[in-house]
Amino acid sequence: MHNHKKLDLICLGRAAVDLYSEQIGSRLEDVSSFAKYLGGSSGNMAFGTARLGLKSAMLTRVGNEHMGRFVREELERAGVDTSHVITDPQRLTALVILGIKDQDTFPLIFYRNDCADMAVSKDDFDADFIGSAKALVISGTHFSTESTYETSKQAIAYAKQAGTKCALDIDYRPVLWGLTNPGDGETRFISNEKVSAHLQSILGDFDLIVGTEEEVHIAGGSTNTITALKKIRELSTATIVLKLGSQGCTVLEGDIPDSENDFELHTGVRVDVMNVLGAGDAFISGYLRGWIRNESPTKCCVYANACGALVVSRHGCAPAIPSAEELDNYIARAESIERPDLDQELNHLHRVTTERLPYDWQDLCILAFDHRKQLFDMAKQAGADLGRIKTLKRLMVEALEVGSKQLGSSQYGVLIDDTYGQDALNDVTGKGLWIGRPVELPSSRPIELEGGRSIGSRLKSWPKEHIVKCLVFYHSQDEVELRVAQERQVIELYKACCMSGHEFLLEIIPPRDKEHDDSVFTDTIQRFYHLNVRPDWWKLPPQSKSNWQAITDIVNKYDKHCRGVVMLGLDAPMEELKEGFANSAGFDICKGFAVGRSIFSGPSREWLANRYTDQQFIDGIVANYLELVAYWKQRYDHSSLSDSSQLAQEQA
Ligand SMILES: Nc1ncnc2c1ncn2[C@@H]1O[C@H](COP(=O)(O)OP(=O)(O)OP(=O)(O)O)[C@@H](O)[C@H]1O
């Protein structure tokens, strides 16, 4: 394949929203909640191939509404080029409702009446765009109407001119050809001469044709697989990839054998089925990974079967597709993994390489005001109505917005609780900030969770971008009962985050009543890794240089995907924080600070006692915050000045 092309592939076809039943075993009539995922078979493929490391683009239309924006943003999140995802002002984005009744029953309803992706037109692209890709992949349904047929044919013509390969996913859904009642999205095969003839008019255009047996039957115009394949071969020299469900697949080049017994089977590892929907899109994504890179058919099938197997074992279509790292890890160990859905390493890799929001946090200046007890005490002392704490938190958001304008390249973030800060949380959500939200009951030891233990169900109401923060007062030498109780709680919480997809920040503060030195942090971090807790973030007090190195080594050893550490303030004076920041200079693992009381205590006391107006309060917060940001930015200067004395001290 041409190596000079900018894109690997362009996917032309359906891009929709999947609303996926969350209750497994329910009739669709009885389902009470749905998860929202990217859908549409071509959308899934663009997304899947991008996850697998290809440079893919989507050519389609979406509506000018929330679902259309969701589809575009999901594709972008995976790295798909959306320059040719056209917003159609007149139509709505398609919706698909999906259920999981049992291992063989997957009810499906398509809401696609005059939907945006079927309105994609010849005017939406030009020869340069199509020619910029190594391959163009079209879904069979995008030949089902006159206008999509014209559009697809035009794209193929441009591809031929530019030496771009063409691939067809037969992708037969009788309902989308008007052959069933509109509610029957589930039926996978209805023989129809017109559809067969229509498909046969395009087969000759393709270099690669992929389909299940039923799809080969419709394309070949016969329910005898060999007869159908021979018909396809008469019309096309393409490589034909035949998907065979749990048996794997076969690849047919040249003459079609006279018997299915003569197929060379490429089998993967058979897994328990949770949900077959989307296996086909994952399969083709895997196949394309190899095909685009000119790998052998055997290798292409290894990728394809493994992608299919992972997706049938999980919920959802697009979100279940693996990343390249995860896929390679699975392929290397597939024989020994009976249940991929229960494999800890795969689940971890899936979580950290596909589920995280795509922010590259490197230089975080976080204003932490998730304090509940401290602000409660302050309000009491000042004789202020407790309701004012809510207003105070919203004013802190305002202050941060003012301060952030002067941050330069640094990123800003917040830590806010929902006890007093729900309004403040709503104010900051959806803006791309780093947002942490505590779950611990303040001062509890052993750690307890605010609102009780059913954290898993509570996380359902949290926006995905909220990072679950848990502070534990922990010492590895705590008496066994206490230590185990705390560890159990952290493990449960971490599992809940893995289920819900939220990032997890574990904050470690050694208890005041116990002596400690640097090793308490390294011991604790190591201990949690041994317990299989791999937080996305750690939050720690400032460390010595030698301890930053030790922490870096441990984190890299146990979880190279860890996002990093943010430093906490503990109400320390600014000068002390400045010293602490300096020690972290040069340690990439330290991503920034999350400091609260050193910034807000003074202004808050004044405001709660009515000695400050709102504006004075905001000004006070902005001034303190920016002072700290300046120290963070100067940490390298400060570190080189204090380097020799610090090292001397540490050596002593
Ligand atoms: N039980 C299973 N175990 C392992 N792999 C499987 C299993 N079922 C399916 N696969 C893999 O997934 C691929 C695609 O499955 P299938 O033939 O069901 O696709 P499909 O009908 O196109 O799916 P879709 O519902 O997305 O349209 C198979 O070729 C195989 O590689």
Ligand SMILES: O=C(O)C[C@@H](O)[C@H](O)C(=O)CO
């Ligand atoms: O391709 C479709 O229109 C249906 C998809 O949205 C859904 O993800 C699916 O069933 C994939 O096989």
